[in-house]
Amino acid sequence: MNKIAVIDYGMGNLHSVAKALEHVGRELDEQVEVVVTSDANVIADADRVIFPGVGAIRDCMAEILRLDVDQIVKDAIQSKPVLAICVGMQALMNTSEENGGVKCLGFLDGEVRYFGDDLIDSDGLRLKVPHMGWNQVSQTIDHPLWKDVPDNSRFYFVHSYYVQTQQQDMVTGVTRYGNDFVATLADNNIFAVQFHPEKSQTVGLTLLRNFLLWDGTV
Amino acid sequence: MALAKRIIPCLDCDNGRVVKGVKFLDIRDAGDPVEVSKRYCDAGADEITFLDITASHEGRETTVHTVEAIASQVFIPLTVGGGIRTLEDIRTMLNAGADKVGINTAAVVNPEFVREAAERFGSQCIVVAVDAKRVSIDGEPPKWEIFTHGGRKSTGIDAIAWVKRMVSFGAGEILLTSMDRDGTKSGFDLELNREVSRAVQVPLIASGGVGNLQHLVDGVLEGEADAVLAASIFHFQEYSIQEAKQYMADKGIEVRL
Numbered sequence: 001m002n003k004i005a006v007i008d009y010g011m012g013n014l015h016s017v018a019k020a021l022e023h024v025g026r027e028l029d030e031q032v033e034v035v036v037t038s039d040a041n042v043i044a045d046a047d048r049v050i051f052p053g054v055g056a057i058r059d060c061m062a063e064i065l066r067l068d069v070d071q072i073v074k075d076a077i078q079s080k081p082v083l084a085i086c087v088g089m090q091a092l093m094n095t096s097e098e099n100g101g102v103k104c105l106g107f108l109d110g111e112v113r114y115f116g117d118d119l120i121d122s123d124g125l126r127l128k129v130p131h132m133g134w135n136q137v138s139q140t141i142d143h144p145l146w147k148d149v150p151d152n153s154r155f156y157f158v159h160s161y162y163v164q165t166q167q168q169d170m171v172t173g174v175t176r177y178g179n180d181f182v183a184t185l186a187d188n189n190i191f192a193v194q195f196h197p198e199k200s201q202t203v204g205l206t207l208l209r210n211f212l213l214w215d216g217t218v
Numbered sequence: 219m220a221l222a223k224r225i226i227p228c229l230d231c232d233n234g235r236v237v238k239g240v241k242f243l244d245i246r247d248a249g250d251p252v253e254v255s256k257r258y259c260d261a262g263a264d265e266i267t268f269l270d271i272t273a274s275h276e277g278r279e280t281t282v283h284t285v286e287a288i289a290s291q292v293f294i295p296l297t298v299g300g301g302i303r304t305l306e307d308i309r310t311m312l313n314a315g316a317d318k319v320g321i322n323t324a325a326v327v328n329p330e331f332v333r334e335a336a337e338r339f340g341s342q343c344i345v346v347a348v349d350a351k352r353v354s355i356d357g358e359p360p361k362w363e364i365f366t367h368g369g370r371k372s373t374g375i376d377a378i379a380w381v382k383r384m385v386s387f388g389a390g391e392i393l394l395t396s397m398d399r400d401g402t403k404s405g406f407d408l409e410l411n412r413e414v415s416r417a418v419q420v421p422l423i424a425s426g427g428v429g430n431l432q433h434l435v436d437g438v439l440e441g442e443a444d445a446v447l448a449a450s451i452f453h454f455q456e457y458s459i460q461e462a463k464q465y466m467a468d469k470g471i472e473v474r475l
Binding site: 016117130133134154158200 | 223264313419444445
């Protein structure tokens with residue numbers, strides 16, 4: 001039995017990610033159980049952990065701290081494969097510019113920045129914010145989660161803030177929107193994605209399948 | 219390498235069936251929404267929009283089950299609109315598996331609802347649907363007003379001012395339907411789309427009037443839309459999603475192939 005805990009701290013819709021994991025699980029030979037929960041014991045008992053997040057970072061961080069999810073995530077990243085998605089990825093960093101500046105968990109070294117209201121592409125055309133839709137991810141480091149995912153595949157993004165880090169060896173994927181930004185990060189048994197694999201059709205499901213099979217080593 | 223323009227098939231659903239009428243008349247059955255959604259997803263649709271036109275309470279229950287069924291099998295973004303009036307309605311649809319909800323009449327009745335919804339659920343899932351109708355006559359500077367109740371009820375509100383207000387209240391995306399063009403197959407109101415797209419920072423979905431693939435191209439290149447929505451040209455197999463994407467790509471538009 002492969003037990004996946006999706007951490008529920010009351011922010012947004014976890015139905016999609018749970019359904020996508022169940023779908024991927026059905027296509028694998030092994031039994032997969034997906035639990036959406038904030039129960040520390042259940043999460044401690046899981047083989048793998050998903051750390052999702054949507055909405056504003058201030059509200060996410062407030063709920064994370066109120067429900068002691070910071071400790072739950074800290075325990076998880078010390079012991080098992082963790083996939084952080086969207087604001088979940090952002091919450092792992094040091095700080096975010098959103099909501100006038102919010103201190104985040106600081107489990108990964110980097111900052112969360114705003115795209116800006118005057119973002120333009122290389123032809124000088126205005127780029128809208130949020131960055132919403134399907135954009136390409138260039139794989140900068142080989143990783144087990146990229147298995148069978150063609151380089152420069154398009155994933156579904158929806159966000160106005162992005163991760164910036166000096167730790168280039170953590171960056172496994174970049175996407176261009178005005179400038180290059182960090183689409184995915186990896187640090188030991190953590191993989192973090194700015195896009196939504198659960199909404200990215202075939203390539204997203206492939207990445208989730210890889211996560212279900214990943215032992216947390218590179 | 220750039221963000222792709224999106225193609226979004228729209229499923230107008232009544233009591234659990236996909237229907238499509240021309241100007242809300244002559245409703246034709248176009249199949250089971252779950253099967254239709256899967257077919258579009260497999261064909262490369264970038265998102266699915268599900269518009270509930272069911273009036274009855276029992277029908278609403280059917281809609282929730284349909285959304286659940288679609289969301290369990292389709293792994294691209296799903297927007298649900300039609301009859302979204304309360305925060306509870308939004309919660310119900312998100313719990314059923316919708317990623318975004320479309321708010322139309324309820325925003326006009328109570329604009330603060332959009333603000334509350336965006337604060338509660340995040341702007342990323344709040345799409346404000348705007349039905350606009352041209353009210354200027356030829357030769358005058360163009361002017362559009364928003365209408366409710368399927369385009370039957372005038373509100374006197376200027377469309378451009380309205381979308382700006384909705385975005386300032388937290389709308390994460392605008393779904394703009396030209397009531398003059400909807401169901402006519404004569405193409406988007408490009409001037410309307412361009413004005414709206416330039417007025418706001420959030421993505422714009424153009425809707426209303428698509429009759430051929432060039433209309434989709436025009437919506438992006440001239441209407442400056444970030445996404446194009448169409449219903450009948452896909453439902454009745456006049457064109458496939460693949461054909462539409464290939465056609466757009468051939469015209470130099472970045473799409474997900």
